[in-house]
Amino acid sequence: MRATKHILILILLVFLVISCKNKQSNTQNPNQQNQNEVTAKDILGNSKYLAISYGGYRKKSRDFQPSIEELKEDMKILHAMNIRILRTYNVRLAHTSNILKAIRELKNEDANFEMYMMVGAWIDCKNAWTDQPLNHHEESENNASEIDRAVALAQEFPDIVKVIAVGNEAMVKWAASYFVQPAVILKWVNHLQALKKKGDLSKDLWITSSDNFASWGGGDPQYHVEDLTKLIEAVDYLSVHTYPMHDTHYNPIFWGVFGDETELSSLKRIDIAMNRAKTYAVSQSDSVASYIKSLGINKPIHIGETGWASFSNGYYGAKGSKATDEYKEAIFYNHIREWTNEANMSCFYFEAFDEPWKDAHNSGGSENHFGLFTVDGKAKYVLWDLVDKGVFEGLTRGGNPITKTYNGNKEALFLEVELPPVKKEITKNH
Template sequence: MKLKTNIICIAIVSIIMCACNQNPKSKKHMQTAKQVTAKDILGNPNYLAISYGGYRKKSRDSQPTLEELKDDMKLLSAMGVKVLRTYNVQLPHASNILKAITELKEDDDNFEMYVMLGAWIDCLNAWTDQPIDHDVESPNNTAEIERAVALANQYPDIVKVLAVGNEAMVKWAESYYVQPSVILKWVTYLQELKENGKLPKDIWITSSDDFASWGGGEEQYHVEDLEKLIKAVDYISMHSYPYHNSHYNPEFWGVPEAENDLSDIDKIDAAIKRAIQFSKRQYDSVTNYMKSIGVNKPIHIGETGWATVSKGFYGPNGSKATDEYKQGLYYKLMREWTNSAGISCFYFEAFNEQWKDAQHPNGSENHFGLFTIDGKAKYPIWDLVDTNVFDGLTRNGNPISKTYNGDKAALMKDVLVPPALNEIMANR
């Protein structure tokens, strides 16, 4: 009887010791997850950021499955990406991403991924056949904000930023833009929820918009409500697209007379370096405006990117900006600049999405991804394929391979030299 009792005691002690050995690790993991805040993540080069949409089909009515989202999360994690940006919570996409990340974390304590959760904001009658009123917001905005709040509270270990609107103030977004007062209203509301303990206290609130909308462009944007908004957000999330400006504001893009004697590849490389300088000037313009109103807050890049196919303004009959080589150089130089400067860059985007311009398969909006829809790695990340980081991972059931079958000579046949600057100016 005594022997049996001793055996039982030893078993109990062993269980307790085992629990003691495991719990600190588990608690430490939980504490680490809770302690990682937006302040820790944003501007930290160890937390690469990217804009993400997992849509495979030509309509968002076809939502990616949970398993498809998990496959994408694994690919992005293998690239060193740890922060995703989403755009709306009207559809199941964002909430399913959060579920997918949660399940991946349950399967692997070391899996780490965070989300900048976007709430879409519209004006009255946006996307309808009714007269659009940019001075009145859509009644749908309230429910969108409340859905975002619910998800932020449900997944506090993952959602680290709430973004009110996407390019919702810039006036070229004619289908839906609102006045800064609308964004200010919702940012203020979210900040009050945070103060009252109805949102995690460490979550950061922002809006993600064009550099001009943040005061870096025309004076028409320099209004009192924008000043109040800049003071209300936790940081500024600005967009910069030299790619699009290669058509709309191409002075930086064209080959200047002083470079006429360079080789074609040197002309292309010089043009991409000017594109980076273009983005830096936009970043500085927002910084200068912010400081001019007595504010000093972090500024991060909510979007920038480069398409690889275009039959429109940016293709062979336009600015000739579009191909994988230029995307690769832009991606490399953009990461180098932002990582060294302590700026988060939510590079646009992870994967091609064909719903964006479903009627035009070769429209540039469908081709901003670093991956094709079927899982081919484009030129910017060929080196990651070479280092086997994607081994064992798939997209749509396909192992990750290189575009052009990894043949750079074949790729370069599609690369065009930007037009001469004097030619561009003569045609304007």
């Protein structure tokens, strides 16, 4: 009898432990279920969910992968400035999967932490990045495994991964070392859409490709092919890139000081030039919208990339178009956020932090200086006001507190600001 009583007590204790664990798991992160229910449709074009392009690399080679703790540092910084959606570029390296792990850890530590991702799957042509002849009409054998990895991450982290992008600037023909024809992107977009229909991926997961405005039909008619039309029909939205900064060198029709503008103050001349740069970006987005409308297709458009470097020792700096410094970067960033928020568009602004691997052999190359923060965690001019407000208080990058570039000395900053070149004329279209 006594043994039976002990067994009954033991069963009761086991039942209570299981009940407590179930209760704990249900209350550990009350946002978990809600964040599972948040969809790409809810967050894209929603100004409460600011987006940014993110790479956490802090050294001159991607052989040095950021640790989970380093990624968590960055996530906290971005979350503090109301960033809620990140864009990454490939899943071949550990970077993207580690970001997802870092976000999950932060969510488990803090029920109010919220971050989502647009995961990019890198797409190449046959023989890209090899010494073999390139074949832009066939794809790399690596593409299939890249897509498989993206699918696996979307399945493992459905509460975080809300978009998969097939390729990055993979169709634009100036990406001469790896571009593919639209048929390749279409193949993989259709594959992912089929997985959604089968239930292997969430029906609410959005599929896109992230590419230059011209690749989406907004520029040269050579891109206006049947497979592009099919691709536009197949994606859930168009992720469009526009880079006025690059065109201050390659197509400077809008860039400079024109006519009577030479009589204005220095800052006014810069402001007018930067406003034209924003108008140029808007016109490229509008050109894509006009093209898809001409096809009788109605799809959302969001900005997959745009940005403005804070320094260049090449085409865009003091010896070139005089476009790059922290002051102009700040103006462009604010213009773009204002435009896209008002237009109910998301903008995955490029980019969060400087990444020195992008032009490892030239530390002054513009590709190393697109970040809103320096590698060591200094906030560039565009974010000085957030530093003043204490937004980053207690946060660090690499152990460094978040402080201002130039030690917050605006006069020192302006000593490096170049005036746009004086031009004789500007076309009526800009």
